[in-house]
Structure formats: structure tokens, C-alpha cells
Amino acid sequence: MSISLSHLTKRYASVPVVDDVTVEIPEGSLTAILGPSGSGKSTLLKLIAGLETPDAGRVVIEGDDVTDVDPRFRDIGFCFQHYAPFRHMNVAKNIGFGLRVRKLPREVIDAKVSELVELVKLDNKASSYPSQLSGGERQRMALARALAIEPRVLLLDEPFGALDAIVRTELRHWVKELHHQIKVTTILVTHDQDEAMEVADQLLIMHLGTIEQAGSPSELYDAPATEFVHAFLGPTTYFKGVAVRPHDLEIVGPTTGSLEGAVTSIIELGFEVQVTVTLSDGSTPWAQMSRNEFRALNVVVGSPISVRERVPQ
Amino acid sequence: MKHTSRKWALRIVVLGYLGLLVGLPVGFLFVHAFNHGLSAFWHEVTQPNAVAALKLSAEVALIAVPVNTVVGILAALILARQKFFGSRALILAFDIPVAVSPIIIGVALVLAYSRIGWFGQWLGDYGIRILFTPVGIVMATMAVSLPYVLRSVLPVLVEIGEDQDQAARTLGAGSFRIFWQVTLPAIRWGVLYGVTLTIARTLGEFGAVLVVSGDITGKTQTLPIYIFAVWDQNFDSVGAFAGAFVLASISIVALIILSSLRARERKLHVDLA
Numbered sequence: 277m278s279i280s281l282s283h284l285t286k287r288y289a290s291v292p293v294v295d296d297v298t299v300e301i302p303e304g305s306l307t308a309i310l311g312p313s314g315s316g317k318s319t320l321l322k323l324i325a326g327l328e329t330p331d332a333g334r335v336v337i338e339g340d341d342v343t344d345v346d347p348r349f350r351d352i353g354f355c356f357q358h359y360a361p362f363r364h365m366n367v368a369k370n371i372g373f374g375l376r377v378r379k380l381p382r383e384v385i386d387a388k389v390s391e392l393v394e395l396v397k398l399d400n401k402a403s404s405y406p407s408q409l410s411g412g413e414r415q416r417m418a419l420a421r422a423l424a425i426e427p428r429v430l431l432l433d434e435p436f437g438a439l440d441a442i443v444r445t446e447l448r449h450w451v452k453e454l455h456h457q458i459k460v461t462t463i464l465v466t467h468d469q470d471e472a473m474e475v476a477d478q479l480l481i482m483h484l485g486t487i488e489q490a491g492s493p494s495e496l497y498d499a500p501a502t503e504f505v506h507a508f509l510g511p512t513t514y515f516k517g518v519a520v521r522p523h524d525l526e527i528v529g530p531t532t533g534s535l536e537g538a539v540t541s542i543i544e545l546g547f548e549v550q551v552t553v554t555l556s557d558g559s560t561p562w563a564q565m566s567r568n569e570f571r572a573l574n575v576v577v578g579s580p581i582s583v584r585e586r587v588p589q
Numbered sequence: 590m591k592h593t594s595r596k597w598a599l600r601i602v603v604l605g606y607l608g609l610l611v612g613l614p615v616g617f618l619f620v621h622a623f624n625h626g627l628s629a630f631w632h633e634v635t636q637p638n639a640v641a642a643l644k645l646s647a648e649v650a651l652i653a654v655p656v657n658t659v660v661g662i663l664a665a666l667i668l669a670r671q672k673f674f675g676s677r678a679l680i681l682a683f684d685i686p687v688a689v690s691p692i693i694i695g696v697a698l699v700l701a702y703s704r705i706g707w708f709g710q711w712l713g714d715y716g717i718r719i720l721f722t723p724v725g726i727v728m729a730t731m732a733v734s735l736p737y738v739l740r741s742v743l744p745v746l747v748e749i750g751e752d753q754d755q756a757a758r759t760l761g762a763g764s765f766r767i768f769w770q771v772t773l774p775a776i777r778w779g780v781l782y783g784v785t786l787t788i789a790r791t792l793g794e795f796g797a798v799l800v801v802s803g804d805i806t807g808k809t810q811t812l813p814i815y816i817f818a819v820w821d822q823n824f825d826s827v828g829a830f831a832g833a834f835v836l837a838s839i840s841i842v843a844l845i846i847l848s849s850l851r852a853r854e855r856k857l858h859v860d861l862a
Contacts, residue, residue: 326759347759354756360756362774
């Protein structure tokens with residue numbers, strides 16, 4: 277296990293922000309800490325880096341207890357939400373900072389920096405200053421700067437939060453690819469469940485300072501342990517009082533003997549159609565279906581229907 | 590058309606106001622400094638007492654400016670990075686010396702360090718004299734120029750936040766390296782701005798220094814006090830105007846440097862936006 281946290285707790289003015297968190301993060305994984313704002317996910321990341329001091333608990337990285345180790349000796353690559361570029365240094369100097377701290381010979385630093393600018397596709401911007409870079413370029417520079425010291429762990433705080441939609445998607449793919457290439461244990465913090473599901477191979481769902489559930493994206497999506505995880509990871513509706521995915525509900529003709537009711541609204545979103553119904557028990561679940569399924573169903577608002585859960589195949 | 594004439598009227602009012610208050614007096618000063626020719630001017634500024642005054646002013650600035658710069662930066666770092674009880678009171682304490690009249694600072698220093706007060710008596714018992722010595726002048730000068738560096742650095746520090754320092758720390762840098770290679774370069778324009786203001790105030794201070802210096806010609810006269818003393822003896826003295834010319838020139842050069850720094854700073858912020 278690359279990172280192991282045990283009973284980690286952080287309080288601000290006696291309010292626990294991270295509350296007795298115990299979790300293992302596998303070596304070489306790309307783990308996303310996913311949670312709404314205020315869930316404690318950024319604080320958890322800073323506790324691992326040593327930028328915050330825990331009130332209780334231990335942080336163990338590759339078998340070393342680093343709880344009382346200064347962040348400068350933890351060998352951690354940390355990327356800040358707003359990248360924290362050194363504004364008075366150009367891209368090459370930014371990337372080489374950690375290497376100069378380690379007093380490596382100049383040729384070694386130069387070679388490493390040119391390798392890294394190529395890796396993050398900034399080779400034509402090596403002498404530009406951060407103010408001359410786009411958001412995505414600054415993000416890649418910050419990544420290269422963190423990777424330069426060959427960290428044991430790479431920590432990314434909301435890495436795509438400040439970027440526009442197109443750049444964000446591009447960078448997501450790129451980070452996944454990069455991780456595949458260099459395989460350093462990586463933890464990223466995000467509040468965007470699509471982003472987490474797409475990029476990460478492990479998810480930690482955080483809520484009110486605790487970890488609700490940990491596992492692979494499909495495990496969590498298919499078998500959420502709590503209602504919170506269910507609602508947070510994907511569209512959720514309630515059928516017979518239980519949280520279900522709307523695409524797991526099937527609307528059929530009124531004669532099948534299941535819960536009966538009538539269609540109350542139809543929203544057509546291109547390929548996807550959302551049909552909301554009101555059932556005899558007073559509940560109003562909605563079902564998600566493809567356009568073809570919807571056409572075959574042949575209903576309008578007011579049509580009598582009944583609803584059942586799809587049987588997984 | 591009407592719009593243009595109004596614009597011109599406004600300009601003339603502002604320029605006239607400036608001319609009456611600044612342009613005309615300073616112009617007269619410069620003319621009078623050279624009224625009796627360049628050699629008379631030179632003769633006056635090389636008077637032993639004038640040279641002594643200039644030297645004392647420079648020495649005071651050489652001590653007061655670096656000390657207040659270091660203190661200002663340290664205080665700004667503490668106030669920007671640490672939340673503690675009384676931090677607002679601390680900022681207020683820094684501001685007091687420029688908020689009140691300099692004469693009050695002078696009188697207060699006399700009260701504290703002369704034989705009137707117990708502290709001055711206690712110091713006197715150990716043979717330490719502060720009043721009417723260059724030490725007292727340096728103290729008065731430092732007091733009236735105390736907040737300028739803090740005031741110009743603090744907002745910059747608050748704006749840039751702690752991310753860059755923390756990033757440097759995770760990359761392995763120690764506190765010393767972080768300060769010199771990350772924090773200081775990030776706040777350098779604020780520091781320079783504050784230092785320029787401190788220099789201007791340090792060289793120009795009159796009231797507080799007059800009270801604590803004892804006005805001993807050739808010994809405890811700074812340049813502004815020397816100018817006043819010469820002018821007080823002879824209303825139309827080239828010596829006073831020559832000294833004033835030197836002092837004004839230094840301040841004007843400082844102002845020019847300051848405004849060019851501001852322009853650069855503004856350009857930097859545009860770049861970052």
C-alpha cells in the first residue's frame with residue numbers, strides 16, 4: 277500500500293473538517309477524492325502533503341510514518357488549485373526549482389527540465405513567464421514542476437476546476453495518459469463526479485469529513501453503500517421508497533400488475549428521454565430511456581402506465 | 590464643442606491650482622538658489638555646517654531606512670500569515686506615528702527619554718543619553734517613517750496568498766530560500782514603493798527631529814533643520830535656498846523613481862490579468 281491514513285482528524289475551532297479517516301491507497305493507482313464543497317477533501321489532501329497538521333491520526337507513505345515530517349522532506353508533488361506558479365520565474369526556472377533546491381549539477385537540471393517541458397508539451401514555451409501562459413499551460417507547468425523532483429506521490433487539488441470546458445476535457449485525457457506513462461501514485465481532489473469517474477481507477481467519496489465509500493468507479497456506481505453516494509455519483513430517483521438509477525426503471529403498459537399510475541411529464545433530450553410518472557402510492561419516480569424505447573412505448577402525458585425495475589442481465 | 594471647452598476649463602483650474610501651490614513656490618525657490626550665480630550656490634552648499642547637516646541626514650537615512658524596511662517586511666509577513674488576537678491593534682500602532690502631528694512624537698520621545706520620566710532617569714543613571722544626540726534623531730525619524738513599508742507590502746502579501754511559499758516547501762525549499770527566492774521577488778514592487786516613501790519621509794522630517802535634536806549647529810542639525818536655522822537668521826539667504834534646492838532635488842528624484850515604479854507595477858498587473 278502506497279499511502280495509508282489511519283484515524284486522521286483535523287479540526288478548525290473544534291469543528292472536525294476531517295473526521296477519523298482511515299483508508300489505504302494502492303500503489304500506482306490514480307485515486308480521486310470526490311465530494312461536495314466543504315466535505316473536507318482538500319484538507320485531507322493537505323494533511324497528506326503536510327501543509328496542514330493533523331489533530332490526531334497518522335500518515336504513512338510507502339511504509340514511512342511521515343506524520344511529523346516537514347512537507348519539504350516528504351517527497352510529494354503537490355499541484356495547487358490555482359497552480360501557484362512562481363510569477364517571476366520562466367517556465368524552465370519554475371520546473372527546475374525543486375532540482376536547484378536539491379543542488380544537482382547544472383547539466384543534470386538542464387537535461388531533466390528539457391525532458392519535462394517536452395513531456396508536458398511546453399517545449400516552445402520554456403522561456404515564457406506564467407503571465408504569458410493560458411490556464412491549461414500553467415496547469416501543465418505546475419505538473420511538470422511537481423514531477424521534476426520524482427515524487428513518491430502526486431497530489432492534485434481540483435486540477436481542472438479553473439479551466440474552461442474544452443481544455444478541461446483535453447487535460448483530463450492527458451492526465452490519465454500521463455499517469456499510464458509514469459505510474460506514480462496519484463490522488464486528485466474534485467467535486468465533479470463525471471471527472472472522477474472518467475479519470476480515476478479508485479474513488480473515495482467524502483461527505484462531512486468522513487469517507488462514505490471507497491472502491492472502483494463501477495463498484496460505487498452499481499453498489500453504492502449509502503444514499504449519499506447513490507445520489508452523488510449519478511442520477512437518482514426513488515421507487516417503492518428505495519433509491520434507484522432512472523435507467524434501471526422500466527415503464528410498461530398498465531396491465532402488468534406492477535405499481536400503476538400515469539405519465540406526468542416527458543422531457544426529450546435528443547437521444548435521451550426522461551419520463552416522470554405519478555404512481556398509485558403517491559410517489560413520482562422518473563425513468564430514463566433511449567428515444568427508440570420511448571417511441572416503442574408510445575405514451576403521452578396522462579397515459580396510464582405501470583413501472584417495474586429492470587432485471588440486470 | 591461645449592464638451593471640449595468644459596474639458597479645457599477643468600484643466601486650467603487644476604493646473605492653476607497646482608501652479609499656485611506647487612509650481613510657483615518651487616520655481617521661485619530654484620531661481621533664488623541660483624540668484625547670485627553658481628559659485629555662490631556652491632559656496633553655500635559646501636559650508637561646513639551645511640555639509641555636516643547633509644551628512645547627518647544621510648547617516649540617519651542609512652540607519653532608519655534599512656531598519657524600517659526589515660521591520661516593515663517582518664511585520665507584514667506576520668500580519669498577513671498569522672491570525673492572532675490584537676493583530677488589528679498592531680497595525681494601528683504602526684499607523685499612529687504618521688497619523689498624529691510629528692511634534693507630538695517629538696514631545697513624547699522627550700517625555701520618555703529625558704530626565705522627566707523614570708525610564709530616561711534610569712538610562713541616565715547608566716550614562717546613556719538619547720536626547721540631543723544623533724541616536725535621538727534616528728529614533729524620531731524611524732518613528733515617523735514606521736508604517737510605509739508595512740502599508741505597501743501587506744496588501745501585496747495578502748493578495749498573493751501562501752500558495753507559492755507552500756509549493757516551494759513541498760519542492761524541498763527551506764524557509765531562508767523560500768523568503769529570498771519566492772516571497773521577496775513576489776513582493777519586490779511593494780517593498781520598493783515602501784522604501785521610496787520611507788526615504789522621502791526620513792530626509793524631510795522636521796518637527797519630531799527638531800524637538801529631540803536640541804538644534805545644535807554642526808552637530809545635531811539635519812538638513813531641514815539647518816535650512817530653517819539659516820532662513821530664520823536671514824530671510825533672504827542664498828544658504829537656505831541652496832540647502833532647500835538640494836533637499837527638494839533629492840525628494841523629486843525619489844518621486845520620479847516612485848512614479849516609474851508604479852507604472853511598472855501597473856504593467857505587471859496588466860500582464861497577470
